[in-house]
Amino acid sequence: MTPLAQYLARLMPAWLVGPALACAYAVMLICVLIASSNDAAQIIYIDVRGQ
Amino acid sequence: MTALSTLVVLAALLAVPLAWLGRGNRGIALVALLAALVLAWISPLSAVWVVGLGALLPPAMRLAERQGLQSWLAAAAAVLVLAVFAYAQLAPGIVWIGGAFFTLRQLHVIAEWWMGRIAAPSVAAHLRYQLFLPAMFVGPVHRLPAFERQCARRRWDLADFLAGAERVLIGAFSAEFVGNVVVANLRAHLAFRLSHADPFLLDWALSATDWVLLFFNFAGMTAIALGIALMMGIRLEENFNQPWRAKDLLDFWSRWHMSLTEWCRDYVYRPVMALTRSTLAGLAAAMLAIGLWHEISFYYVGWSIWQSLGVVLSRTILPPLAAPIPAGLRRVLAPLAILAWLALARPVINLLIGMAG
Numbered sequence: 001m002t003p004l005a006q007y008l009a010r011l012m013p014a015w016l017v018g019p020a021l022a023c024a025y026a027v028m029l030i031c032v033l034i035a036s037s038n039d040a041a042q043i044i045y046i047d048v049r050g051q
Numbered sequence: 052m053t054a055l056s057t058l059v060v061l062a063a064l065l066a067v068p069l070a071w072l073g074r075g076n077r078g079i080a081l082v083a084l085l086a087a088l089v090l091a092w093i094s095p096l097s098a099v100w101v102v103g104l105g106a107l108l109p110p111a112m113r114l115a116e117r118q119g120l121q122s123w124l125a126a127a128a129a130v131l132v133l134a135v136f137a138y139a140q141l142a143p144g145i146v147w148i149g150g151a152f153f154t155l156r157q158l159h160v161i162a163e164w165w166m167g168r169i170a171a172p173s174v175a176a177h178l179r180y181q182l183f184l185p186a187m188f189v190g191p192v193h194r195l196p197a198f199e200r201q202c203a204r205r206r207w208d209l210a211d212f213l214a215g216a217e218r219v220l221i222g223a224f225s226a227e228f229v230g231n232v233v234v235a236n237l238r239a240h241l242a243f244r245l246s247h248a249d250p251f252l253l254d255w256a257l258s259a260t261d262w263v264l265l266f267f268n269f270a271g272m273t274a275i276a277l278g279i280a281l282m283m284g285i286r287l288e289e290n291f292n293q294p295w296r297a298k299d300l301l302d303f304w305s306r307w308h309m310s311l312t313e314w315c316r317d318y319v320y321r322p323v324m325a326l327t328r329s330t331l332a333g334l335a336a337a338m339l340a341i342g343l344w345h346e347i348s349f350y351y352v353g354w355s356i357w358q359s360l361g362v363v364l365s366r367t368i369l370p371p372l373a374a375p376i377p378a379g380l381r382r383v384l385a386p387l388a389i390l391a392w393l394a395l396a397r398p399v400i401n402l403l404i405g406m407a408g
Contacts, residue, residue, distance in 0.1 A: 001210070003214055003217065004217055004221070025220060028220050028228075031224055031227070031228040031232075032223045032228060034228075036227055038231055
């Protein structure tokens with residue numbers, strides 16, 4: 001079980017963990033894909049500054 | 052993420068199947084080869100420096116051991132590494148990628164060898180360590196002995212692989228969505244609402260939101276690096292330990308970018324303290340190293356003084372002032388006070404630089 005699955009297992013019945021995990025992954029993935037179209041500012045800690 | 056950050060993350064993900072093409076060290080050697088190619092593509096100068104020093108340093112160490120010249124080589128190599136770091140930061144037009152992190156790794160290897168804590172690594176082991184793609188551009192500043200143990204012991208484990216993949220997704224969500232969308236929009240909203248406010252207060256408020264944005268962005272990118280490393284069977288050092296639960300500024304710095312602060316504790320704070328017998332001198336030197344690591348500028352010298360002052364105040368004047376406050380309320384107020392202090396650095400230093408200039 002992944003850490004998120006273990007966390008969800010503490011909050012809900014076992015049969016609900018799989019669907020909840022799939023929903024959580026899908027929501028995060030969609031948010032990342034939508035957000036990735038934004039042009040983000042470079043932060044100092046990601047050291048690709050020279051470009 | 053910028054286009055280049057995305058490229059680097061995708062290259063690191065591409066390295067995961069490479070890592071499992073060979074068992075133990077051999078798979079990680081393939082990852083190092085890919086890292087060298089990626090680095091050569093986006094910054095040939097960085098690639099020449101990392102690979103060149105990575106290949107030359109171990110034989111030079113063994114030669115120095117035979118001649119009894121360890122101290123000379125360690126001093127010369129450390130000066131050279133620091134000079135290249137400073138030159139690359141200050142010289143305009145130089146494309147320098149990952150230097151902030153590989154400089155610390157190079158100094159770590161030199162210092163540990165000079166102190167006799169590690170033997171001179173083999174060229175292959177040194178290159179595997181310096182060119183570990185997931186951690187090259189965003190850290191953490193992992194340590195050679197722990198990394199070598201991880202490489203030697205790694206075995207395929209589906210649970211670890213899935214946990215790593217999950218961490219990559221959560222890290223991307225944190226950096227891309229929470230940081231770059233949610234907090235960035237809140238910041239823009241705040242800037243609009245406070246557009247008529249005093250410029251100093253406006254900068255203070257925006258600086259506070261920048262710290263929050265920085266946390267989600269940097270912690271997210273670090274989670275991606277740690278997750279990809281775990282997918283390769285390697286557990287790297289953690290970089291954050293719930294910094295929002297810090298009790299004071301010193302506690303905050305032991306929870307924020309931990310691999311950098313631990314590096315400065317081991318290689319700056321302790322030696323300076325041992326030489327001067329002064330905690331304050333050690334603290335000031337460590338904060339100066341952290342500041343100049345970010346950027347060699349007057350701003351970051353001022354930033355270091357500000358952080359040192361904050362730590363001193365939080366350990367001397369603040370405890371008696373905070374004593375009457377109930378413990379529960381103190382736990383709530385402490386992170387807010389820390390954020391206010393961290394954020395206040397920018398408007399204060401800019402004001403002082405403006406007055407001086």
